[in-house]
Amino acid sequence: MFRNVFGxxxxxxxxxxxxxxxxxxxxxxxxxxxxxxxxxxxKDEVQQQPFDTSLLEFLVCPLSKKPLRYEAETSELxxxxxxxxxxxxxxxxxxxxxxxxxxQKDADASTSPTQE
Amino acid sequence: xxxxxxxxxxxxxxxxxxxxxxxxxxGSARSGCCWGPSTCRCFSDVAGDRSTHFxxxxxxxxxxxKRVYKVFENVAQKxxxxxxxxxxxxxxxxxxxxxxxxxxxxxxxxxxxxxxxxDISFRFLExxxxxxxxxxxxxxxxxxxxSSQDISDNYSTEDEDTSQESRAVVCDINKEMLNVGRKRAxxxxxxxxxxxxVGNAEELPFDDDQFDIYTIAFGxxxxxxxxxxxxxxxxxxxPGGRFMCLEFSKVTNPVLARIYDxxxxxxxxxxxEVIAGDWKSYQYLVESIRKFPDQEEFKHMxxxxxxxxxxxxxxxxGVVALHSGFKL
Numbered sequence: 178m179f180r181n182v183f184g185x186x187x188x189x190x191x192x193x194x195x196x197x198x199x200x201x202x203x204x205x206x207x208x209x210x211x212x213x214x215x216x217x218x219x220k221d222e223v224q225q226q227p228f229d230t231s232l233l234e235f236l237v238c239p240l241s242k243k244p245l246r247y248e249a250e251t252s253e254l255x256x257x258x259x260x261x262x263x264x265x266x267x268x269x270x271x272x273x274x275x276x277x278x279x280x281q282k283d284a285d286a287s288t289s290p291t292q293e
Numbered sequence: 294x295x296x297x298x299x300x301x302x303x304x305x306x307x308x309x310x311x312x313x314x315x316x317x318x319x320g321s322a323r324s325g326c327c328w329g330p331s332t333c334r335c336f337s338d339v340a341g342d343r344s345t346h347f348x349x350x351x352x353x354x355x356x357x358x359k360r361v362y363k364v365f366e367n368v369a370q371k372x373x374x375x376x377x378x379x380x381x382x383x384x385x386x387x388x389x390x391x392x393x394x395x396x397x398x399x400x401x402x403x404x405x406x407x408x409x410x411x412d413i414s415f416r417f418l419e420x421x422x423x424x425x426x427x428x429x430x431x432x433x434x435x436x437x438x439x440s441s442q443d444i445s446d447n448y449s450t451e452d453e454d455t456s457q458e459s460r461a462v463v464c465d466i467n468k469e470m471l472n473v474g475r476k477r478a479x480x481x482x483x484x485x486x487x488x489x490x491v492g493n494a495e496e497l498p499f500d501d502d503q504f505d506i507y508t509i510a511f512g513x514x515x516x517x518x519x520x521x522x523x524x525x526x527x528x529x530x531x532p533g534g535r536f537m538c539l540e541f542s543k544v545t546n547p548v549l550a551r552i553y554d555x556x557x558x559x560x561x562x563x564x565x566e567v568i569a570g571d572w573k574s575y576q577y578l579v580e581s582i583r584k585f586p587d588q589e590e591f592k593h594m595x596x597x598x599x600x601x602x603x604x605x606x607x608x609x610x611g612v613v614a615l616h617s618g619f620k621l
Contacts, residue, residue: 232490266468
């Protein structure tokens with residue numbers, strides 16, 4: 178029984194060391210004094226996170242409460258009716274009307290998202 | 294080192310003077326705010342430009358949201374540490390009590406508004422998972438000698454479970470808080486059934502009748518139009534859904550109230566300065582607690598929004614109140 182424990186005690190630090198080697202960027206990011214360069218490294222990694230399309234089941238436009246269409250190339254959620262697009266940053270959709278972009282096709286600038 | 298200490302001391306004295314001048318005003322403001330935000334709106338509508346409170350300051354409504362955003366943007370990185378320090382770790386007990394009162398069942402859908410760093414959602418998912426395991430253990434125990442019918446039933450129920458997975462959606466107006474929360478989730482290994490959305494509590498980007506439970510923990514006092522947030526809560530909840538709100542409230546015991554006030558105004562901004570390097574944000578925090586309506590008044594506001602069976606429990610003698618209502 179003790180042999181098992183000793184065996185684990187020996188392999189555990191090796192496993193932890195290996196884990197630590199693979200996660201220096203994450204550690205650096207959580208440190209308080211973060212140099213700008215390493216922070217941008219983490220940002221690039223995090224940017225890869227995809228948008229969870231199962232959210233579209235109940236996610237709607239906050240203004241019109243109508244369903245949205247996900248545009249993968251520009252990483253935006255589009256409301257065709259109002260002609261606005263909500264950005265998806267790092268896989269997190271930003272559903273604040275003021276942050277939405279008017280689609281270029283809509284020349285009618287009077288329907289700005291902030292008017293509600 | 295000595296210079297910074299002297300600066301700190303001077304700030305403490307200056308702010309405690311300000312507090313002494315302001316308590317007189319604060320006291321009258323407290324009775325004033327009992328009229329309710331609706332009365333304030335009548336007056337300011339006539340004036341043509343709406344104003345509301347930001348701590349003890351009066352600001353135009355449009356500015357409040359921006360300033361609240363900046364406060365949480367500044368404190369996001371140190372938010373969890375500060376919570377532990379300021380409440381001496383008691384905030385964990387408050388949140389655990391919220392979960393116990395909630396008692397969610399597997400398959401429930403939670404909307405955690407002003408969820409920020411995700412405390413409630415993490416607890417929700419862990420609670421539901423342990424419930425699921427308990428259920429499985431119970432069925433396993435009762436199925437020591439299964440018949441062939443039982444075995445085939447078991448296979449079909451397993452499929453149901455995966456389609457009825459519990460989900461938690463964290464919604465917050467502040468991206469920074471959500472990013473901190475997501476990093477925490479990744480480090481804790483919680484990712485299944487957890488979603489993050491940037492949204493405004495007054496204009497939720499969710500369809501009607503979608504959620505079983507709506508929680509807002511320590512967030513509703515930062516909302517500019519509380520009644521709008523309550524109406525949105527009613528909208529997105531399923532019929533039979535539950536609204537739960539944890540918020541700082543009025544302490545019932547007068548002696549404890551004096552101690553609590555002294556602690557809030559003398560200690561918390563100092564801690565904020567020392568740990569998070571931000572005095573003003575934590576000053577706003579303690580002031581906003583004083584401006585928020587008390588337990589009974591908030592209960593009336595929830596009832597006005599259309600919730601039924603509205604009740605509240607005082608936690609820690611009223612430092613925190615847990616309000617609950619149902620959409621029927």
